[in-house]
Amino acid sequence: MALLDRHSFEATSNSEEQTLRLGARLGSMLPSHCVVALQGEMGAGKTAFARGLGEGWGTSQPLRSPSFTLIQKHSRPQDSAVLYHVDLQRIESASDLASIGLRDLLEEEEVIVLIEWPERAEALLPPNALHIRIRSISETKRQFMFSAKNDQAWKVLIAFRKAAFGV
Ligand SMILES: Nc1ncnc2c1ncn2[C@@H]1O[C@H](COP(=O)(O)OP(=O)(O)OP(=O)(O)O)[C@@H](O)[C@H]1O
Ligand SMILES: [Mg+2]
Numbered sequence: 001m002a003l004l005d006r007h008s009f010e011a012t013s014n015s016e017e018q019t020l021r022l023g024a025r026l027g028s029m030l031p032s033h034c035v036v037a038l039q040g041e042m043g044a045g046k047t048a049f050a051r052g053l054g055e056g057w058g059t060s061q062p063l064r065s066p067s068f069t070l071i072q073k074h075s076r077p078q079d080s081a082v083l084y085h086v087d088l089q090r091i092e093s094a095s096d097l098a099s100i101g102l103r104d105l106l107e108e109e110e111v112i113v114l115i116e117w118p119e120r121a122e123a124l125l126p127p128n129a130l131h132i133r134i135r136s137i138s139e140t141k142r143q144f145m146f147s148a149k150n151d152q153a154w155k156v157l158i159a160f161r162k163a164a165f166g167v
Pocket of ligand 2: 046
């Protein structure tokens with residue numbers, strides 16, 4: 001765990017299992033309205049982290065790589081909360097993006113929106129999004145950078161850091 005500037009920190013994962021656990025920890029403590037922007041190259045571990053996050057949040061169905069639908073809606077048994085899992089990998093243009101209705105979805109209240117390949121919709125991301133970037137260091141090692149652009153998001157990340165790493 002390394003502290004970078006005021007609004008970011010890094011952490012290392014040494015296995016897929018550890019990435020799942022990190023995701024689960026964050027998922028268990030997300031506020032009811034939140035955007036999570038999950039960036040990383042192919043095979044970095046975005047979907048692994050997303051799967052953990054879904055588990056921690058309590059989804060009834062596991063999060064998977066979306067195949068045909070770019071947006072998958074998830075619920076959980078204990079309440080009527082909603083988590084959208086969005087994968088923008090196949091988005092190639094502004095009109096592609098407009099056609100999937102992400103803008104409307106981001107305006108919904110009281111939902112969690114988890115976005116893989118968020119750089120394809122950068123202008124739509126709200127200032128309180130949690131930014132996570134995963135970099136592949138070796139076959140099994142991944143470096144995570146967690147960052148926030150405002151204090152609201154940073155508070156969430158600090159609480160997560162404390163819960164996951166004790167600092
Ligand atoms: N520390 C680690 N954390 C996460 N995944 C890991 C780790 N070490 C190895 N892996 C492997 O890396 C792969 C990550 O795949 P995953 O589908 O999560 O990536 P992705 O970023 O969603 O890729 P894509 O953009 O192609 O969908 C898996 O095969 C997983 O087993
Ligand atoms: Mg994926």
